[in-house]
Amino acid sequence: xxxxxxxxxxxxxxxxxxxxxxxxxxxxxxxxxxxxxxxxxxxxxxxxxxxxxxxxxxxxxxxxxxxxxxxxxxxxxxxxxxxxxxxxxxxxxxxxxxxxxxxxxxxxxxxxxxxxxxxxxxxxxxxxxxxxxxxxxxxxxxxxxxxxxxxxxxxxxxxxxxxxxxxxxxxxxxxxxxxxxxxxxxxxxxxxxxxxxxxxxxxxxxxxxxxxxxxxxxxxxxxxxx
Amino acid sequence: xxxxxxxxxxxxxxxxxxxxxxxxxxxxxxxxxxxxxxxxxxxxxxxxxxxxxxxxxxxxxxxxxxxxxxxxxxxxxxxxxxxxxxxxxxxxxxxxxxxxxxxxxxxxxxxxxxxxxxxxxxxxxxxxxxxxxxxxxxxxxxxxxxxxxxxxxxxxxxxxxxxxxxxxxxxxxxxxxxxxxxxxxxxxxxxxxxxxxxxxxxxxxxxxxxxxxxxxxxxxxxxxxx
DNA sequence: TAACGATAGTGTATCGGTTACACTTTCGCA
DNA sequence: TGCGAAAGTGTAACCGATACACTATCGTTA
Numbered sequence: 001x002x003x004x005x006x007x008x009x010x011x012x013x014x015x016x017x018x019x020x021x022x023x024x025x026x027x028x029x030x031x032x033x034x035x036x037x038x039x040x041x042x043x044x045x046x047x048x049x050x051x052x053x054x055x056x057x058x059x060x061x062x063x064x065x066x067x068x069x070x071x072x073x074x075x076x077x078x079x080x081x082x083x084x085x086x087x088x089x090x091x092x093x094x095x096x097x098x099x100x101x102x103x104x105x106x107x108x109x110x111x112x113x114x115x116x117x118x119x120x121x122x123x124x125x126x127x128x129x130x131x132x133x134x135x136x137x138x139x140x141x142x143x144x145x146x147x148x149x150x151x152x153x154x155x156x157x158x159x160x161x162x163x164x165x166x167x168x169x170x171x172x173x174x175x176x177x178x179x180x181x182x183x184x185x186x187x188x189x190x191x192x193x194x195x196x197x198x199x200x201x202x203x204x205x206x207x208x209x210x211x212x213x214x215x216x217x218x219x220x221x222x223x224x225x226x
Numbered sequence: 227x228x229x230x231x232x233x234x235x236x237x238x239x240x241x242x243x244x245x246x247x248x249x250x251x252x253x254x255x256x257x258x259x260x261x262x263x264x265x266x267x268x269x270x271x272x273x274x275x276x277x278x279x280x281x282x283x284x285x286x287x288x289x290x291x292x293x294x295x296x297x298x299x300x301x302x303x304x305x306x307x308x309x310x311x312x313x314x315x316x317x318x319x320x321x322x323x324x325x326x327x328x329x330x331x332x333x334x335x336x337x338x339x340x341x342x343x344x345x346x347x348x349x350x351x352x353x354x355x356x357x358x359x360x361x362x363x364x365x366x367x368x369x370x371x372x373x374x375x376x377x378x379x380x381x382x383x384x385x386x387x388x389x390x391x392x393x394x395x396x397x398x399x400x401x402x403x404x405x406x407x408x409x410x411x412x413x414x415x416x417x418x419x420x421x422x423x424x425x426x427x428x429x430x431x432x433x434x435x436x437x438x439x440x441x442x443x444x445x446x447x448x449x450x451x452x
Numbered sequence: 453t454a455a456c457g458a459t460a461g462t463g464t465a466t467c468g469g470t471t472a473c474a475c476t477t478t479c480g481c482a
Numbered sequence: 483t484g485c486g487a488a489a490g491t492g493t494a495a496c497c498g499a500t501a502c503a504c505t506a507t508c509g510t511t512a
Contacts, residue, residue, distance in 0.1 A: 207457075
């Protein structure tokens with residue numbers, strides 16, 4: 001593909017990256033995964049996991065790969081969010097970033113530092129540190145998308161572990177919308193949409209009545225309601 | 227920015243393009259704007275208007291510019307849709323395409339052939355010719371987005387000319403959802419959402435009672451309902 | 453071992469927005 | 483002046499969403 005190199009002179013190509021906003025719920029809060037940058041620009045600053053697209057790599061794969069390399073996180077729900085391409089968003093060169101957002105249950109996320117990143121850590125969404133590039137905007141766009149999808153999809157079910165109780169599911173929704181939800185109405189809804197089924201087991205968790213345990217009927221698909 | 231050229235050898239950059247799906251309603255049908263390609267690949271084939279991103283140009287501006295250059299169409303509602311980056315979507319080199327979709331009233335769209343395109347023409351959405359690249363997929367993604375936004379936004383109002391009657395507005399919705407709509411319910415809804423105001427004029431159009439003429443309260447914004 | 457604290461689990465009545473539905477008005481034209 | 487054709491108008495039924503309070507079952511402790 002020598003033609004590509006020729007074009008660099010006639011028509012310079014921008015760099016293309018993917019950046020991933022990973023959300024999870026842990027410690028009763030919505031949290032976001034960030035990595036600390038090791039090199040310039042924004043050295044030492046927190047940023048989204050992500051990086052340059054390989055020339056023979058799909059966009060989706062690039063997002064999954066960078067996430068895995070930098071944080072050890074794999075196999076989660078990944079959806080393309082939006083593409084950011086302001087001319088001055090990277091001081092080095094022109095960079096087009098295809099942003100993704102990802103959701104996963106807290107338990108599945110085993111962090112480990114990769115080669116590109118000195119460190120990876122979770123931050124509460126409502127207490128983010130200063131971020132590199134335009135990553136603050138990207139995260140807030142992802143959050144808007146997440147919240148708006150709560151209304152008409154089962155996207156929030158991606159935060160659930162393999163098995164769960166209805167109270168745990170309700171708590172996820174309460175954290176996301178930041179408001180209490182009526183227990184009876186919530187259960188009526190959760191059982192009506194046919195996305196969960198009983199495992200038959202009970203879960204004991206303290207000195208009170210044990211809860212029925214459920215699982216998702218289809219872990220790998222989010223459903224659009226109405 | 228000589229660094230960019232250096233990178234072409236170490237880390238080859240993909241080309242970045244924008245492609246625009248323009249919808250309008252004319253002749254009682256949803257139609258899409260296509261251009262006929264003058265050079266290879268897909269020479270003579272119909273394709274979406276669009277082209278390569280200038281290195282110092284915003285993505286949005288690129289989409290608007292390519293549209294203007296190739297079709298003479300300007301000043302319409304433009305929204306980023308999705309980014310397509312399959313490895314083999316362009317046989318020449320790796321190309322990442324940031325797709326946009328645009329809506330406009332039929333009257334404002336004066337077509338003229340530009341330099342990149344031999345010809346530009348409208349096609350009914352339900353009778354599209356074979357298309358270059360993955361443009362068929364892009365158009366159908368755009369259509370899905372359009373239809374889903376009908377439910378919760380005033381996006382369809384972008385098809386309206388400066389002034390219009392409620393029957394004309396209703397007709398737009400009927401064409402888009404491809405089903406008849408109850409007149410009284412539609413008018414109740416249209417007047418309740420506070421997006422239109424009477425001009426005070428009447429429009430005579432045939433041998434029957436003249437219709438009240440309306441305009442949008444805010445042409446430049448689409449509103450999200452509920 | 454009985455009382456208590458804590459979470460699980462359950463049904464009904466009301467409200468509000470959505471839908472279904474038919475006739476009168478006003479024009480142009482024959 | 484009567485006829486065809488689109489403009490314009492209100493009410494009742496329906497249905498999904500909401501508000502709301504008590505019993506069940508466990509572990510712990512007095």
